[in-house]
Amino acid sequence: MTSTETLSGAEIVLRALKDQGVDVIFGYPGGAVLPIYDALFQQNAIRHILVRHEQAAVHAAEGYARSTGKVGVVLVTSGPGATNTVTGLVDALMDSIPVVCLTGQVPTHLIGNDAFQEADTTGITRPATKHNYLVKDVNALGRILHEAFYVARSGRPGPVVVDLPKDVLISRGVYQGMPATPHRSYRPVVDPDPHAIAQAVRILKSAKRPIVYAGGGVINSGPEASRLLTEFVHLTGFPCTNTLMGLGAFPGSDPQFLGMLGMHGTYEANLAMHGCDAMLNIGARFDDRVTGRLRDFSPHSLKIHADIDPSSINKNVRVDCAIVGDATRVLAALIAAWKADPTKPDTGALAAWWKQIDLWRSRDCLRYRQDASPKAVIKPQHAIKRLYEIARETGRDVFITTEVGQHQMWAAQFWKFERPNRWLTSGGLGTMGYGLPAAIGAQIAHPEALVIDIAGEASILMNIQEMSTLAQYRLPVKVFILNNEYMGMVRQWQELLHGGRYSESYSAALPDFVKLAESFHAVGLRAKSLGDLDGVIREMLAVDRAVIADICVDKHENCFPMIPSGAAHNEMILGPEDEAPSGAAQPGVTEEGMVLV
Amino acid sequence: MLKALSPAQDTSTRQAVIAVLVENEAGVLARVIGLFSGRGYNIDSLTVAPVDDEKQLSRITIVTSGTAMVIEQIKAQLDRLVPVHKVADLTMEGPHIARELALIKVAGTGEKRVEALRIADAFRARVVDATTESFVFEMTGATDKLDAFVALMRPLGLVEVSRTGIVAIARGPKGIDG
Numbered sequence: 207m208t209s210t211e212t213l214s215g216a217e218i219v220l221r222a223l224k225d226q227g228v229d230v231i232f233g234y235p236g237g238a239v240l241p242i243y244d245a246l247f248q249q250n251a252i253r254h255i256l257v258r259h260e261q262a263a264v265h266a267a268e269g270y271a272r273s274t275g276k277v278g279v280v281l282v283t284s285g286p287g288a289t290n291t292v293t294g295l296v297d298a299l300m301d302s303i304p305v306v307c308l309t310g311q312v313p314t315h316l317i318g319n320d321a322f323q324e325a326d327t328t329g330i331t332r333p334a335t336k337h338n339y340l341v342k343d344v345n346a347l348g349r350i351l352h353e354a355f356y357v358a359r360s361g362r363p364g365p366v367v368v369d370l371p372k373d374v375l376i377s378r379g380v381y382q383g384m385p386a387t388p389h390r391s392y393r394p395v396v397d398p399d400p401h402a403i404a405q406a407v408r409i410l411k412s413a414k415r416p417i418v419y420a421g422g423g424v425i426n427s428g429p430e431a432s433r434l435l436t437e438f439v440h441l442t443g444f445p446c447t448n449t450l451m452g453l454g455a456f457p458g459s460d461p462q463f464l465g466m467l468g469m470h471g472t473y474e475a476n477l478a479m480h481g482c483d484a485m486l487n488i489g490a491r492f493d494d495r496v497t498g499r500l501r502d503f504s505p506h507s508l509k510i511h512a513d514i515d516p517s518s519i520n521k522n523v524r525v526d527c528a529i530v531g532d533a534t535r536v537l538a539a540l541i542a543a544w545k546a547d548p549t550k551p552d553t554g555a556l557a558a559w560w561k562q563i564d565l566w567r568s569r570d571c572l573r574y575r576q577d578a579s580p581k582a583v584i585k586p587q588h589a590i591k592r593l594y595e596i597a598r599e600t601g602r603d604v605f606i607t608t609e610v611g612q613h614q615m616w617a618a619q620f621w622k623f624e625r626p627n628r629w630l631t632s633g634g635l636g637t638m639g640y641g642l643p644a645a646i647g648a649q650i651a652h653p654e655a656l657v658i659d660i661a662g663e664a665s666i667l668m669n670i671q672e673m674s675t676l677a678q679y680r681l682p683v684k685v686f687i688l689n690n691e692y693m694g695m696v697r698q699w700q701e702l703l704h705g706g707r708y709s710e711s712y713s714a715a716l717p718d719f720v721k722l723a724e725s726f727h728a729v730g731l732r733a734k735s736l737g738d739l740d741g742v743i744r745e746m747l748a749v750d751r752a753v754i755a756d757i758c759v760d761k762h763e764n765c766f767p768m769i770p771s772g773a774a775h776n777e778m779i780l781g782p783e784d785e786a787p788s789g790a791a792q793p794g795v796t797e798e799g800m801v802l803v
Numbered sequence: 804m805l806k807a808l809s810p811a812q813d814t815s816t817r818q819a820v821i822a823v824l825v826e827n828e829a830g831v832l833a834r835v836i837g838l839f840s841g842r843g844y845n846i847d848s849l850t851v852a853p854v855d856d857e858k859q860l861s862r863i864t865i866v867t868s869g870t871a872m873v874i875e876q877i878k879a880q881l882d883r884l885v886p887v888h889k890v891a892d893l894t895m896e897g898p899h900i901a902r903e904l905a906l907i908k909v910a911g912t913g914e915k916r917v918e919a920l921r922i923a924d925a926f927r928a929r930v931v932d933a934t935t936e937s938f939v940f941e942m943t944g945a946t947d948k949l950d951a952f953v954a955l956m957r958p959l960g961l962v963e964v965s966r967t968g969i970v971a972i973a974r975g976p977k978g979i980d981g
């Protein structure tokens with residue numbers, strides 16, 4: 207576009223958003239961004255969702271982004287508006303979620319003067335973002351905004367902040383549209399090196415005990431990557447495990463799926479990782495929650511790592527074959543190379559490997575004991591299992607978000623995700639308060655879908671004000687609280703690692719969640735014992751309104767299996783239901799492990 | 804066929820001279836330094852200056868040290884910064900020349916002053932300022948040569964030293980971008 211027509215900075219912002227295909231933004235107004243709010247008022251193309259806290263605006267944008275594959279957009283004011291976004295930005299950075307966050311700023315001539323509501327937003331958010339910009343010239347605004355979207359979604363996605371001084375929003379300038387030329391310096395490699403692909407196929411074809419370990423990068427790459435992953439796993443007959451962030455990349459009910467791996471992963475997934483002789487990591491980053499003690503991580507395997515971000519490769523774990531590229535293209539290339547390679551895989555060895563895996567599976571590591579009496583205390587696992595089963599009966603498209611804690615892990619263990627983009631959870635940062643606003647973003651993007659926040663009673667209070675947003679936009683989000691009256695995950699660590707000294711982990715003085723729901727114009731339900739559970743779930747799913755379901759669950763249940771920090775995969779602790787051959791020692795926690803979180 | 808790498812990792816450290824071609828824009832140095840401090844990497848020396856006005860590029864030379872895995876991480880982390888055009892590990896990519904410039908102030912009279920001047924001459928240091936009781940020497944060279952000169956000046960009335968840190972370039976016809 208080489209028009210010389212001038213627009214105000216605020217108009218340029220909206221024009222650029224429209225050209226980027228943005229139809230909804232999540233925000234909260236204030237003095238420095240009033241020109242943008244004024245321009246928003248005078249148009250209909252972009253819908254603004256008013257949240258109740260700027261942190262929630264970012265999580266809502268993350269929920270929108272993760273459930274659609276598009277970039278989520280946030281608009282907040284200067285100073286406190288911008289600083290309130292920091293937790294959300296780091297959350298998006300850790301979990302590779304594409305977000306563009308527009309922050310107001312004091313006028314350029316006041317920057318550095320400790321002006322009213324001034325904060326050094328680019329300074330504060332530099333390590334909290336993939337990249338950030340301070341726009342000083344209205345004529346550069348269009349170009350910078352388009353670059354921000356490009357950076358947020360390209361390569362390894364992430365959050366980008368664009369800081370907008372008020373004078374830049376008011377002054378007039380020329381709008382530069384979408385750039386026709388590639389970015390000067392940022393051009394991530396997406397096509398894998400064919401030699402690396404060939405080497406990977408050689409390793410996998412000669413494997414006797416292979417495993418595919420797929421992560422969030424497969425989701426980032428788009429639904430085609432999940433389809434290709436499924437095709438590849440079926441083609442090879444290999445077992446497949448997913449990280450917390452990767453759930454849904456491979457169908458949860460597929461017989462070749464071993465469940466999640468890692469700290470609270472399944473027995474079979476972790477022992478298969480430990481015992482494999484060849485590992486294909488695709489779009490996962492060898493997180494410490496997954497590897498456990500590094501020097502004992504999968505000690506006898508040849509490791510292949512495919513990732514779009516070269517800095518993820520050889521960061522924690524040295525690998526034998528590195529493939530830099532986008533997961534979709536890597537998987538397509540692997541499938542083609544596998545088919546073209548005449549070498550016959552060792553099917554006998556693979557069958558023996560599956561036999562071993564089935565033996566591990568038969569341990570049924572997620573088993574729990576639910577007393578069947580209607581008066582019985584509800585086991586949290588059972589609540590999720592029933593929610594899963596009843597939600598499935600409805601045949602609706604279901605999106606699950608979570609808060610952080612035991613309930614999050616049980617959701618990951620018991621929900622079977624058949625498709626990508628349906629599971630929204632804070633993995634890398636582990637942000638309590640993520641689930642409700644993320645559900646808002648998902649529900650805005652998918653108005654017809656069933657969106658459920660599986661929550662803990664402690665976490666939900668961290669962004670509870672967003673109930674008001676649900677009411678304003680009539681969003682029928684379901685908040686399913688597993689109320690154990692404890693910061694259960696903290697209590698569990700205190701029980702296992704700190705001698706049962708439950709320092710400050712009791713959820714005292716809780717609100718009455720039913721009344722709380724009602725005061726926010728939502729429906730409040732409560733299940734006190736097993737007899738109430740199904741009825742409450744059915745009613746929650748039947749009403750076309752926001753619901754808080756307060757599910758009173760066993761206060762003392764712990765989440766197993768568990769690999770204590772600093773332990774190895776084969777040192778997993780199983781639950782009390784496990785009938786381990788006696789003598790199989792439960793590992794203690796080493797001092798080295800104690801310092802880890 | 805490949806043999807699985809030993810999980811026990813190589814813990815020996817090496818020094819690396821890394822050249823980084825960056826967009827000449829506000830904040831780029833803060834990004835690079837923030838990366839090093841945020842991730843706990845060492846900076847032994849860092850220099851920066853614009854090198855191409857037309858293309859708006861600056862060149863940063865960083866001397867750092869770490870295990871092979873850490874150095875590889877540092878390069879990958881630098882390379883993913885949006886305004887970074889090119890990262891080159893001069894230590895690994897064949898022979899290179901590394902130079903530093905130092906300004907060294909020495910004060911004294913009599914025998915010590917004569918000795919300082921004599922040594923400066925042997926080291927090819929230039930006198931760029933002189934009073935009856937002091938000299939400022941300018942010296943360019945490899946780091947250890949500068950270190951040696953400064954050490955010799957110490958007993959002869961060394962007042963202060965200002966050094967640029969290393970700038971470096973690969974030997975031969977090829978450029979960093981080629």
Ligand SMILES: Cc1cc2nc3c(=O)[nH]c(=O)nc-3n(C[C@H](O)[C@H](O)[C@H](O)COP(=O)(O)OP(=O)(O)OC[C@H]3O[C@@H](n4cnc5c(N)ncnc54)[C@H](O)[C@@H]3O)c2cc1C
Binds near residue numbers: 533
């Ligand atoms: C209480 C709690 C407990 C947890 N327990 C577990 C656990 O038991 N098990 C577990 O797995 N996690 C657990 N986590 C989550 C854990 O902290 C990490 O967030 C998670 O393991 C990281 O998942 P990932 O490796 O798939 O990487 P992600 O964080 O999803 O990163 C994606 C990777 O893929 C790459 N990538 C991005 N886009 C592409 C693309 N297009 N193509 C190719 N590659 C791409 C990225 O560069 C990156 O390396 C827990 C979190 C919490 C809060």
Ligand SMILES: Cc1ncc(C[n+]2csc(CCOP(=O)(O)OP(=O)(O)O)c2C)c(N)n1
Binds near residue numbers: 610613614662664
């Ligand atoms: C913002 C934030 N603060 C603190 C923590 C540490 N933390 C992790 S889990 C947890 C307890 C969560 O309790 P609850 O929401 O009731 O979930 P439960 O574990 O009981 O299911 C805490 C405090 C965190 N993850 N995030």
Ligand SMILES: [Mg+2]
Binds near residue numbers: 611663690694
């Ligand atoms: Mg709780």
